[in-house]
Amino acid sequence: MTAPLLEVIDLVKEFPVRGKGIIPRNVGTVQAVSGVSFTLHPGETLGLVGESGCGKSTTGRAILQLHKPTSGSVRFEGRELTTMSTKQLRPLRKDIQIVFQDPYASLNPKWQVNDIIAEPLQIHGAEGPRGAVQRRVDELLELVGLNPEHRNRYPHEFSGGQRQRIGIARALALNPRFMVLDEPVSALDVSVQAGVVNLLEELQERLGLAYLFVAHDLSVVRHISDRVAVMYLGKIIEMGERETIYNRPMHPYTQALLSAVPMPDPKQERKRQRIVLTGDVPSPVNPPSGCRFRTRCWKAQDICAVEEPRLERRGGPDGTLSACHFAEERQVV
Numbered sequence: 579m580t581a582p583l584l585e586v587i588d589l590v591k592e593f594p595v596r597g598k599g600i601i602p603r604n605v606g607t608v609q610a611v612s613g614v615s616f617t618l619h620p621g622e623t624l625g626l627v628g629e630s631g632c633g634k635s636t637t638g639r640a641i642l643q644l645h646k647p648t649s650g651s652v653r654f655e656g657r658e659l660t661t662m663s664t665k666q667l668r669p670l671r672k673d674i675q676i677v678f679q680d681p682y683a684s685l686n687p688k689w690q691v692n693d694i695i696a697e698p699l700q701i702h703g704a705e706g707p708r709g710a711v712q713r714r715v716d717e718l719l720e721l722v723g724l725n726p727e728h729r730n731r732y733p734h735e736f737s738g739g740q741r742q743r744i745g746i747a748r749a750l751a752l753n754p755r756f757m758v759l760d761e762p763v764s765a766l767d768v769s770v771q772a773g774v775v776n777l778l779e780e781l782q783e784r785l786g787l788a789y790l791f792v793a794h795d796l797s798v799v800r801h802i803s804d805r806v807a808v809m810y811l812g813k814i815i816e817m818g819e820r821e822t823i824y825n826r827p828m829h830p831y832t833q834a835l836l837s838a839v840p841m842p843d844p845k846q847e848r849k850r851q852r853i854v855l856t857g858d859v860p861s862p863v864n865p866p867s868g869c870r871f872r873t874r875c876w877k878a879q880d881i882c883a884v885e886e887p888r889l890e891r892r893g894g895p896d897g898t899l900s901a902c903h904f905a906e907e908r909q910v911v
C-alpha cells in the first residue's frame with residue numbers, strides 16, 4: 579500500500595449562529611462537521627454521500643482550508659495544512675483543486691473561456707515561452723472534450739455539461755493530484771451526467787488523480803468510487819469498499835438511503851423492500867445526544883441516546899466501518 583495522499587483526522591467545523599439584535603451576539607453553534615476522519619490514496623476515489631445539510635461541502639472546503647477547521651488535522655502528503663499561513667498554502671493550491679456544483683455560478687460570465695482557463699496559470703506564474711499559456715489552454719480544452727476553436731466564446735454559449743467541462747479544465751490547469759468534486763453533476767440533466775462522470779474517470783486514469791466525490795445521490799457515486807463514506811448530521815456513519823456498501827450495508831441509515839435508489843432490473847425492483855424514514859433531519863445546532871440518527875431509526879433503544887456509537891468494524895464485511903450499536907448486514911435484494 580502506498581503512503582496516503584490525504585489524511586483527515588477528527589475534522590471539526592463549527593459556525594457561529596448570530597442573533598438578530600442590533601449588536602449581533604453568538605446565540606449558538608452550527609455543528610456542520612463533527613469529527614470526520616478518512617484517508618485517501620493517490621489515484622483513489624472516495625464517494626461522500628448524505629442528505630442536504632449533512633456537512634459534505636463543509637468537509638470539502640475545510641480540507642482545502644477555504645473554511646478554517648475549528649479543530650482536527652488535514653495532512654496532504656504528510657504536511658499539516660491546518661496550521662499553515664495563506665502564504666505557505668499558496669504553492670499547495672496547485673496540487674489541490676475543487677470543482678463546484680453549479681458551473682455557471684463558478685465561471686465568470688464576462689470572461690472568455692480562454693481567460694477563465696488561463697487565469698490559474700497566470701496567477702501561479704506558469705513561466706515559459708510566449709504562446710505556452712495558449713497552447714496549454716488548448717490542450718486542456720481538448721483534454722476535457724471541447725473544441726479549442728471555441729476558446730473565445732463566453733460561458734453562456736455552452737451547454738450545462740460543456741460548462742462543467744470548462745470548470746474541470748480550469749481545475750486541471752496546474753496539474754493537481756487531488757480534486758474535491760462537490761456535486762459536479764447534480765445540476766446537470768441526467769442525460770449528460772454520465773458523460774461528465776466518464777470524463778472524470780478517464781482523466782483520473784490518465785493523470786493519476788485522487789477524488790473526493792461529493793453527492794447526495796448514492797447512484798451517482800456508485801460507478802466512480804473505490805470506497806464510499808456515508809454522512810449524517812456532520813459525521814461519517816459508515817464507510818467501506820464500494821461493492822460491500824452497496825450490496826451489504828450495515829448501518830440502518832445506509833440501508834434506508836439505498837432502499838430509495840431505483841434498481842435497473844425491474845424484477846429486483848419489485849422484490850425489494852423500501853425503508854421509509856420518518857421525521858426530518860434534526861438541527862445541527864442542537865443534534866440529538868448519543869447517536870445522531872436515533873430519532874429516525876427503527877432500531878433505536880435506550881443505549882442509543884446515551885452512548886455515541888463509534889465508527890468501527892462491527893462484524894460485517896471486511897473493512898466496513900459502521901457507527902451503530904445494532905449494525906447488522908442487510909442484503910439489498
Ligand SMILES: Nc1ncnc2c1ncn2[C@@H]1O[C@H](COP(=O)(O)OP(=O)(O)OP(=O)(O)O)[C@@H](O)[C@H]1O
Binds near residue numbers: 610
Ligand atoms: N458559511 C456558513 N455559515 C453558517 N452555517 C453554514 C455555513 N456553511 C454551511 N453551514 C451549515 O452547515 C451545515 C452543513 O452544510 P453543508 O453545506 O456542508 O451541507 P451539504 O451536505 O453540502 O448539503 P447540500 O447537499 O445541500 O449541499 C448546514 O446546516 C449549513 O446550514
Ligand SMILES: [Mg+2]
Binds near residue numbers: 634635636760
Ligand atoms: Mg453541499
